[in-house]
Structures are given as C-alpha cells and as structure tokens.
Amino acid sequence: MRLTFRRRMAVTATGAAVAASALTAGTAGAWVSVPAHSASGQTVAGTVRIIYTNPLDRTITCTVRIYPASKVTTLRRAAHLRNLSETQRAQQKKPDARKSATRARAKAASAGRPLYESRTPTKVSPGSTRVVYWSSKGRSARSYSALSECRNGGQTDTTAILLRPIDV
Numbered sequence: 001m002r003l004t005f006r007r008r009m010a011v012t013a014t015g016a017a018v019a020a021s022a023l024t025a026g027t028a029g030a031w032v033s034v035p036a037h038s039a040s041g042q043t044v045a046g047t048v049r050i051i052y053t054n055p056l057d058r059t060i061t062c063t064v065r066i067y068p069a070s071k072v073t074t075l076r077r078a079a080h081l082r083n084l085s086e087t088q089r090a091q092q093k094k095p096d097a098r099k100s101a102t103r104a105r106a107k108a109a110s111a112g113r114p115l116y117e118s119r120t121p122t123k124v125s126p127g128s129t130r131v132v133y134w135s136s137k138g139r140s141a142r143s144y145s146a147l148s149e150c151r152n153g154g155q156t157d158t159t160a161i162l163l164r165p166i167d168v
Contacts, residue, residue, distance in 0.1 A: 039148035072145035075160035
C-alpha cells in the first residue's frame with residue numbers, strides 16, 4: 001500500500017513524537033550511563049517501523065530481530081537479562097555478567113526463529129534518530145514484537161518492543 005505525501009508526513013511526525021517519548025521515558029538498566037532505551041517502534045499500514053534514538057555522545061550501531069507479537073514476554077525477559085549482564089559487567093561482577101549473558105542468549109533462542117533479522121547494523125550518530133522499515137513478504141500482522149540491540153564501543157542496550165499499529 002502506497003502512502004500519500006501527507007500521510008508520510010503524519011507518519012514521520014508521529015515517529016518523531018514516539019522517539020522523543022521513548023528517549024525520556026526509558027527504564028533503568030538500559031545503557032549503563034543513560035537511563036533511556038535506544039529503540040522503539042510500531043506498525044503503520046502493515047509495515048514495521050523501528051526507531052533508533054542515540055542518547056549518547058558517540059555513534060551507536062543497532063540491529064533488530066522481529067518476531068510474532070506473542071513472543072514479547074520472552075523477548076522482554078531476554079532483554080532484561082542482557083541489560084542486567086551489562087550492569088554487572090560495569091560493576092566488575094564478571095562471573096555474574098557471564099551467567100546473565102548466557103541466560104539472555106538462551107531466553108532469546110527460546111523465542112524461536114525470527115521473522116526478520118537485520119544483516120547490516122544501522123549507524124546512529126550522537127543525538128540523532130534513524131528509522132528502519134520492514135514489511136512481511138507474505139500476509140502481514142497488525143502487531144509484532146522485536147528485540148533490538150544497540151552498541152557503542154563499551155556498552156550495549158537491548159530492548160524488547162511490542163510493535164502496535166498506529167492509524168494514520
């Protein structure tokens with residue numbers, strides 16, 4: 001389905017608002033040095049939009065895996081464990097960090113094979129926002145879930161997202 005210019009502008013404005021709210025409403029345990037998560041998203045007219053926002057002073061690289069919406073609870077647990085591992089690593093609790101990272105990988109694997117996995121990381125400059133899109137080759141769903149991982153040299157932020165539809 002093609003979007004008109006007016007609809008594209010509305011979608012872009014909505015995405016910017018969502019990204020801004022995600023930046024200010026993040027939860028603890030994301031980046032070790034910044035409380036905001038770096039990824040958010042939604043579906044628009046059957047297309048998934050992942051919005052990456054960089055709250056850091058260095059470039060980050062982000063990847064995403066998209067799953068059926070029913071996997072969001074599993075993905076949230078995997079993201080929590082991965083972010084816990086990052087916090088433990090920053091606190092010099094390396095054995096605990098390795099254990100949490102292993103548990104995070106196992107939990108993410110239990111979600112099954114993703115519908116989509118980004119092959120090339122998306123680079124996001126400091127203080128900027130990038131949007132990536134994905135459309136199902138087959139029948140699209142109204143909602144999906146996603147597991148996003150953003151990295152800078154020394155930190156990682158893993159975010160599980162329920163991608164709900166917005167109507168424009």
